[in-house]
Amino acid sequence: MAKRTRSEETKNPTIKARELPKVATGIAGLDDVLHGGFPAGRTTLVSGGPGTGKTIVGMEFLYRSAVNGEPGIFVTFEERAEALRKNTLSLGWDLAPLEKDGKFFLFGAHVDPQAAISGDFNVKGLLAIVEGKAKSMGAKRIVIDAVDVLMRIFDDPVRERNELYALHDWLNDHEMTVVLTVKTSAGGDIMPRYEFLDYMADCVIQLDQRVIEQVLTRRMRVIKYRGSSYIHKEHPFIITDNGVNIIPVSTVELQHKALGPKVSTGHHRLDTMLDGGYRRASCVLLSGTPGTGKTTLANTFVAAACERGEKVLYINFEESGEAMVSGMLSAGIDLRPALRDGKLRLMTAAPEAMGAEEHLFQALRAIEAFQPDHVVLEAMSSCNRMGTKQAAYEYLIRLVNACKEEGLMMILTNQTAGFKNENEITGMDMSSIIDTVIFLRLIDIGGEINRMLMILKSRGQKSSNQYREFLITDKGIDVLDVYVGGGGVLTGAARQEQEAKEVLDARRKRLEIELREHNIKRKRAEMEAEIARRKAELETAEAELKALQLDEGLVQEGRDIRGRMRDEDANSLRLKKRVLPRKERGTRLKEGTK
Amino acid sequence: MNRSERKAKSKGTEAQGETYILRLFMADNESNSRQALENLERLQETHLKMPHKKEIVDVLEDFQMALENNVLVTPCLILASPLPKVTVFGNLSDTEKVLAALRLT
Numbered sequence: 001m002a003k004r005t006r007s008e009e010t011k012n013p014t015i016k017a018r019e020l021p022k023v024a025t026g027i028a029g030l031d032d033v034l035h036g037g038f039p040a041g042r043t044t045l046v047s048g049g050p051g052t053g054k055t056i057v058g059m060e061f062l063y064r065s066a067v068n069g070e071p072g073i074f075v076t077f078e079e080r081a082e083a084l085r086k087n088t089l090s091l092g093w094d095l096a097p098l099e100k101d102g103k104f105f106l107f108g109a110h111v112d113p114q115a116a117i118s119g120d121f122n123v124k125g126l127l128a129i130v131e132g133k134a135k136s137m138g139a140k141r142i143v144i145d146a147v148d149v150l151m152r153i154f155d156d157p158v159r160e161r162n163e164l165y166a167l168h169d170w171l172n173d174h175e176m177t178v179v180l181t182v183k184t185s186a187g188g189d190i191m192p193r194y195e196f197l198d199y200m201a202d203c204v205i206q207l208d209q210r211v212i213e214q215v216l217t218r219r220m221r222v223i224k225y226r227g228s229s230y231i232h233k234e235h236p237f238i239i240t241d242n243g244v245n246i247i248p249v250s251t252v253e254l255q256h257k258a259l260g261p262k263v264s265t266g267h268h269r270l271d272t273m274l275d276g277g278y279r280r281a282s283c284v285l286l287s288g289t290p291g292t293g294k295t296t297l298a299n300t301f302v303a304a305a306c307e308r309g310e311k312v313l314y315i316n317f318e319e320s321g322e323a324m325v326s327g328m329l330s331a332g333i334d335l336r337p338a339l340r341d342g343k344l345r346l347m348t349a350a351p352e353a354m355g356a357e358e359h360l361f362q363a364l365r366a367i368e369a370f371q372p373d374h375v376v377l378e379a380m381s382s383c384n385r386m387g388t389k390q391a392a393y394e395y396l397i398r399l400v401n402a403c404k405e406e407g408l409m410m411i412l413t414n415q416t417a418g419f420k421n422e423n424e425i426t427g428m429d430m431s432s433i434i435d436t437v438i439f440l441r442l443i444d445i446g447g448e449i450n451r452m453l454m455i456l457k458s459r460g461q462k463s464s465n466q467y468r469e470f471l472i473t474d475k476g477i478d479v480l481d482v483y484v485g486g487g488g489v490l491t492g493a494a495r496q497e498q499e500a501k502e503v504l505d506a507r508r509k510r511l512e513i514e515l516r517e518h519n520i521k522r523k524r525a526e527m528e529a530e531i532a533r534r535k536a537e538l539e540t541a542e543a544e545l546k547a548l549q550l551d552e553g554l555v556q557e558g559r560d561i562r563g564r565m566r567d568e569d570a571n572s573l574r575l576k577k578r579v580l581p582r583k584e585r586g587t588r589l590k591e592g593t594k
Numbered sequence: 595m596n597r598s599e600r601k602a603k604s605k606g607t608e609a610q611g612e613t614y615i616l617r618l619f620m621a622d623n624e625s626n627s628r629q630a631l632e633n634l635e636r637l638q639e640t641h642l643k644m645p646h647k648k649e650i651v652d653v654l655e656d657f658q659m660a661l662e663n664n665v666l667v668t669p670c671l672i673l674a675s676p677l678p679k680v681t682v683f684g685n686l687s688d689t690e691k692v693l694a695a696l697r698l699t
Contacts, residue, residue, distance in 0.1 A: 109664065109666055114680075115681035115683050116680070116683070116692070117684050118683070118688040118692050119626070119630075119684035119687035119688060120684055120685050121667045121668060121669055121684045123667050124621035124624070124667070124668040125621070125665040125666045126666040128621065129657045129666075132660075132661070133657070
């Protein structure tokens with residue numbers, strides 16, 4: 001981060017660079033804020049309450065100048081030179097060799113508090129020393145720390161003012177680039193008697209430190225910069241073992257990398273749902289209520305990415321690294337090889353441990369040092385404990401932006417209470433920078449809790465918009481289709497039950513059909529049998545009839561024969577035989593046959 | 595100032611008999627410095643009856659001396675001996691104050 005901002009400064013010559021010569025401050029981020037650096041040959045005033053870092057700002061400016069071969073003079077009225085050397089050494093800045101080489105001069109200028117005062121005087125002694133030293137060292141840079149302490153000897157605001165103007169003019173005449181520090185009251189306002197310093201100086205920087213919800217927060221702001229543009233905002237800054245780090249609140253347009261190629265989520269079904277996987281340089285949000293499997297889903301990706309040889313930085317505000325690794329083991333995800341091979345780096349901290357700026361700085365430094373391909377942050381919701389909601393928001397926005405600028409993929413997890421809109425899922429309005437949202441939830445059906453997963457949003461790729469059942473087994477995660485029949489989405493035992501019921505129903509139906517078919521067949525068989533029987537009956541009847549007829553025919557024939565024979569006999573006797581019944585019948589029969 | 599006076603009174607007697615070393619730091623010939631020199635010379639005549647040494651340092655010519663003596667303001671009179679060391683800022687126009695500071699009252 002520090003290196004980056006400094007190199008950026010050299011890369012893009014600042015807007016007003018031609019109009020006003022500037023001197024690089026050597027302080028991470030400050031050149032960005034000042035659009036180049038301190039005004040060369042002029043006075044910069046750094047004001048702030050006790051402990052806000054004024055001395056360190058001045059010291060870092062001169063130290064880095066000296067290291068780069070540019071000599072400087074540091075005059076302190078407040079601290080003893082020896083104490084200051086020691087403090088400086090604790091930041092890793094060793095002044096001794098620089099002092100020996102004549103690149104740095106530390107002047108512990110003590111005003112004897114017991115000195116008697118008789119008549120008028122001025123600060124010519126100081127000027128003589130500074131001039132003498134500057135000449136012998138060739139120094140053009142000077143820091144005058146706690147100038148208010150020197151001015152106290154005048155014990156008169158008007159004289160203080162005159163002397164400061166004289167000092168200022170003298171320094172300007174000598175074309176010294178000056179950083180003047182002055183204490184302000186605790187409230188952050190410059191003391192009324194030093195207000196004129198704001199007018200006198202060409203560039204005024206105010207440092208401030210506040211405790212917001214038990215977290216120390218440092219801010220800096222440029223009040224004015226004569227003849228130059230600068231970023232008109234309050235910038236968070238931190239003091240680390242590496243010096244002052246200002247994190248400029250950028251006003252320039254975002255320089256995000258375009259979304260890159262697909263990268264597997266670590267599970268084939270999820271890849272399918274996302275049309276191939278997550279995308280590089282995207283920001284993925286895994287959101288859900290506690291216990292929905294956010295960590296497991298994130299680590300499914302982590303394990304897969306590390307196995308492919310990609311590097312992952314895992315920032316965890318929720319649990320210790322050890323706890324997470326063992327927790328994942330029970331879900332069948334073994335992170336140990338990735339840790340052993342240095343593919344996975346865990347960064348755990350309590351959100352309350354430091355301010356949001358410090359957290360941001362640590363994260364950015366880890367990204368710069370580790371050069372990961374992906375960053376996981378667990379969890380957005382815990383960032384609120386860094387202080388204010390605003391601080392958490394800034395932390396997240398800037399971390400995500402930094403990842404996007406570097407082309408890293410980022411997974412954020414977030415714990416939510418409900419889900420109605422995206423803001424509720426993210427907990428804050430971050431929708432513009434989140435590319436993919438996977439929503440996890442628990443549902444309670446049939447006295448059983450089951451996990452569900454849904455892709456709410458996925459920028460730049462097709463995705464399934466259906467709920468899936470999300471299982472965490474001892475062999476990792478699984479994503480299953482859910483029952484989407486008439487009764488809505490069903491999962492777990494309810495789904496199984498439903499599925500079993502359907503199988504049974506189907507079998508029952510099949511059986512019924514078979515039964516009916518069988519019945520029909522049987523009925524047809526019965527019918528056919530009946531037909532056959534009836535046919536047989538009919539045939540029998542016909543046969544009987546025939547037989548009868550045949551019999552009858554034979555009888556008749558016999559009769560006919562006999563009749564003919566009788567007729568022939570009786571023709572002569574017809575009248576006589578008519579009354580006889582046998583004769584009658586015989587006659588009728590004879591008539592019927594006719 | 596009160597503290598200086600008190601201190602000067604309490605320790606004044608010890609100074610008797612030792613050589614006085616007075617060092618006046620001035621800045622070239624600016625008016626305050628000239629006045630200081632004049633005032634010191636007058637004091638020498640009226641009050642410094644004992645043997646003493648007077649050193650005049652022009653800080654613009656010898657900043658190293660100013661640095662060694664931590665002289666930030668001019669004019670500045672330092673009583674280097676006898677100890678304790680005493681510093682007086684200003685053009686020494688207030689004779690009473692100067693005498694008190696130098697333990698000469």
